[in-house]
Amino acid sequence: MSQRQHRVVSGARISGRLHVGNFLGAIANWVRLQDSYECFFFCADWHGLTTGYEDTEAFMQQKEETFLDILACGLDPERCVFFVQSDVKEHAELYLLLSLITPLGWLERVPTYKEQLQQMTGREITTHGFLGYPVLQSADVLLYGGELVPVGEDQLPHLELCREISRRFNHLYRPILPEPQALLTKTPNLVGIDGRKMSKSYGNEIPVGASADEIKQRVSMMVTDPQRVRRTDPGDPDVCTVHRFHGFFGSEQATVAQGCREASIGCVECKKRLAAALWEYLAPIWERKQDLRENPQRLQDIRQEGATKARQVAQDMLVEVRSAMRIG
Numbered sequence: 497m498s499q500r501q502h503r504v505v506s507g508a509r510i511s512g513r514l515h516v517g518n519f520l521g522a523i524a525n526w527v528r529l530q531d532s533y534e535c536f537f538f539c540a541d542w543h544g545l546t547t548g549y550e551d552t553e554a555f556m557q558q559k560e561e562t563f564l565d566i567l568a569c570g571l572d573p574e575r576c577v578f579f580v581q582s583d584v585k586e587h588a589e590l591y592l593l594l595s596l597i598t599p600l601g602w603l604e605r606v607p608t609y610k611e612q613l614q615q616m617t618g619r620e621i622t623t624h625g626f627l628g629y630p631v632l633q634s635a636d637v638l639l640y641g642g643e644l645v646p647v648g649e650d651q652l653p654h655l656e657l658c659r660e661i662s663r664r665f666n667h668l669y670r671p672i673l674p675e676p677q678a679l680l681t682k683t684p685n686l687v688g689i690d691g692r693k694m695s696k697s698y699g700n701e702i703p704v705g706a707s708a709d710e711i712k713q714r715v716s717m718m719v720t721d722p723q724r725v726r727r728t729d730p731g732d733p734d735v736c737t738v739h740r741f742h743g744f745f746g747s748e749q750a751t752v753a754q755g756c757r758e759a760s761i762g763c764v765e766c767k768k769r770l771a772a773a774l775w776e777y778l779a780p781i782w783e784r785k786q787d788l789r790e791n792p793q794r795l796q797d798i799r800q801e802g803a804t805k806a807r808q809v810a811q812d813m814l815v816e817v818r819s820a821m822r823i824g
């Protein structure tokens with residue numbers, strides 16, 4: 497069987513503007529995979545709602561923007577099926593059916609559940625929806641008979657849960673669901689402009705669709721070596737966020753590191769070079785985004801066509817599922 501015959505399923509959770517961390521960690525990988533596998537990719541808007549259910553208006557805007565951003569990153573709707581999760585209501589039905597057979601204990605022991613409960617203070621997320629979102633993730637994959645799921649190491653427990661749910665279903669009824677395997681993806685350790693993990697909730701991200709001016713402004717705010725007070729002080733690039741970014745974008749990391757240690761380059765110049773390298777990297781995405789934005793009808797067609805293709809496969813799977821359960 498060729499790689500192309502294997503089915504890959506993956507979703508991007510909507511939570512604010514897509515940033516360069518999301519791009520390097522997931523979307524760039526999608527763009528590569530679309531040529532090698534049969535791919536189903538989607539904007540996971542219902543997942544975003546599990547924590548963002550209060551401000552739904554802002555959320556709807558983010559959804560449109562994320563769909564646009566992902567296309568601008570180079571995803572080609574001719575070479576993969578790309579859609580919005582909530583446009584295919586079959587996800588909700590399979591989620592419900594799988595939730596019937598998923599023991600609560602399996603969900604409570606998912607490591608990220610407890611972690612996020614501790615981290616997301618100030619938000620009421622002790623809800624059924626938040627506890628159950630790994631079941632929704634499982635439904636997302638199994639609905640398309642997903643065989644491979646691109647995941648980082650931290651997502652492996654979720655995939656294992658999906659496999660357990662699949663096994664339980666196959667044991668209780670009939671063996672029709674796959675046990676998806678991990679397509680392990682290296683997640684680059686890219687931090688935000690303040691040196692913490694890049695995240696919309698920290699406000700430290702660089703959006704993937706940023707303009708040249710926005711990039712300059714975000715880079716100018718990056719934290720540097722706090723011990724380097726004067727231009728003439730030698731610095732330590734190993735503790736500097738700007739230096740880390742140079743390692744991901746452009747080819748000047750070694751040059752600026754030496755210049756920093758010898759105090760032959762100042763932080764202003766170092767940031768200027770980074771902003772230029774970042775813009776060179778992101779400009780094609782920004783340009784594609786402008787083109788797509790100018791053609792809203794085309795964007796709407798892409799979204800509808802993606803949903804139609806996804807729904808056909810999803811409906812066939814649900815016929816099988818209902819039949820196996822003897823409920824339809």
Ligand code: SF4
Nearest residue numbers: 721736738756763766
């Ligand atoms: S010169 Fe560059 S690497 Fe050194 S502290 Fe300044 S911004 Fe960081």
